[in-house]
Amino acid sequence: MLKQILTPFLMTALLFSLVFCGPSEETKEIQGKAKQIIGALPEKMPGSENDSEKLISLGKKLYFEKKLSMNESQSCNSCHNIEGKSAGVDNLPTSPGAFGKNGDRNSPTVLNAGFHFVQFWDGRAADLKAQAKGPILNPVEMAMPSEKEVLKRINEDAEYPKLFAEAFPNDKAPVTYDNLAGAIAAFERTLVTPSRFDDFVKGDFKAMSKAEQEGFKSFLAAGCTSCHSGNLLGGNSYRKVGLVNEYKTEDLGRFNVTKKPEDKFVFKVPSLRNITLTGPYFHDGKIATIEEAVQKMAYHQLGINLSEEETKKIVLFLGTLADKNRAN
Template identity: 70%
Template sequence: MNLNRLTTSFFLLVILGLVACGPSQETKDLQLKAKQMFGALPNKMPGSENDTEALISLGKKLYFETKLSQNNTQSCNSCHNVEGKAAGVDNLPTSPGAFGKSGDRNSPTVLNAGFHFAQFWDGRAPDLKAQAKGPILNPGEMAMPSEAEVIKKLKAEADYPALFAKAFPDAKDALTYDNLAGAIAAFERTLVSSSRFDDFVNGDHKALSPEEQAGLNTFVASGCSSCHNGNLFGGNSYRKIGQVNAYGTTDLGRFNVTKDPSDKFFFKVPSLRNVALTGPYFHDGKVASLEEAVKKMAYHQLGQTMKDEDTTKIVKFLGSLSDKTKTN
């Protein structure tokens, strides 16, 4: 056997060895646990099966339309930035409105929002369409005086009447406030993120590093998954902030919607999808770093003083939940 054949045979053996060397039993067990406890995020949001190309295109144009604000300075994207590497937020503690005054709550990410069981921190809107109607008329946000004024403004534009007619071909009067919100919701239903965690759950054992796998184990063992569960890692329940140790806030949360005293200080559990990209954190935006957020949640929600090494592990894992297009 000559040298070339020996070299070829050697490399073939190496390749076969690498192929044969699959995931460890621990990794396979963790993949199964992750699939059972959380699961991968679906590729499409509920309702998107009825969204046409014309409707989505109109919704995207409206999402970036500053004329939906009273002084033509602010769009949906101003607070929920989806351009480039932005992860559906403005990364501010609270967002300034069209006239500069900041609101009381942190702007949550619009990425994957259509998977949530309700919208806003207090759940006052049941779905994306209802949510889209709010900020445009909110005096502290886009500050338009009425639905009628919004429609009057859009009808004065050269392109919107035809675009609405195309997106809503069966409507007698297509350019309505309800249809405006429906179009924005259709665009938002396209904002589905895909992460390395999903790849891991779907069978790619190399998608998470050993450190990230250790972080996932710590995340579950520490009790974080008692609130941050399901394929969104949250977004599916209300919980009291400070359920073990009190959290200092004057915001009454869900109570402002229901007027039920038992709902005081209850907020929608935020999804941890893209959490490494969406700081600052909590409903008030007062926590700057993800490390601090993890420690505070452990203390206020679970009654734990989390060790630095466990915090580091969990933060490492949470990075695997980021949209791959926003991190590459």
């Protein structure tokens, strides 16, 4: 009889403690570190305050436009798929272009790309607008022969001349290659992906499980923030791949842009936002799983060998960085 009385009482007490008691001191400490060391992702990208609805609408149409490739087989979305739960990539090691030949590097996600300090793995484009101009004229990617041919197709279209005029009302001749790239960039600036981690940083202590919080502690303890720092957890610096232990690659990285010997095998540090959704990994796309990527980065960049348990913890944390609308 006593057991029958106490059991409902204990259950009620436990439920009360879960609902009304605040987070533990340890959770508060972890949240404090997450806020201080990483921070929440801003709600808007730099430059978006000047983007009109018509400019963004034009940019979205152009982002999916296959007329921007020579044989009308490719659009920006072909390699940087944002439809459905896709995370701004094609999930291939390297991407096939208009005529089937693959590029040399893994296609990075377009999600949150406007927060990055430069674009492309080697930083050869300063911003989204400069980046948008490249693939269209790249002979392997979209393979258009010239800006002139691109604009010819746009001007011959039944809709685009009017849409450009509406998006660039102050331009006498609005259909330009610069404006085309600017419109695509404006649309890409809308691709901001808030995550559960951001909710946690902002004070929702239930947004991350205890195991995920432990994963964040392991992430810090391993020294991952020496490269993956700031609210993007990357995307704000260059590093040599194989900094401590050699990573074999023939790609010279940023050296191809600067021709400086010290830039050999140097690449932009990728953001870890949505990283669990964007495999395969590294500039060459040769690492198939997120677990392997975490272990290899620890070895090649930090000189440490993570255990399977430590790796699993870190991967759990990385899952909290995924877009809430795209995460499974």
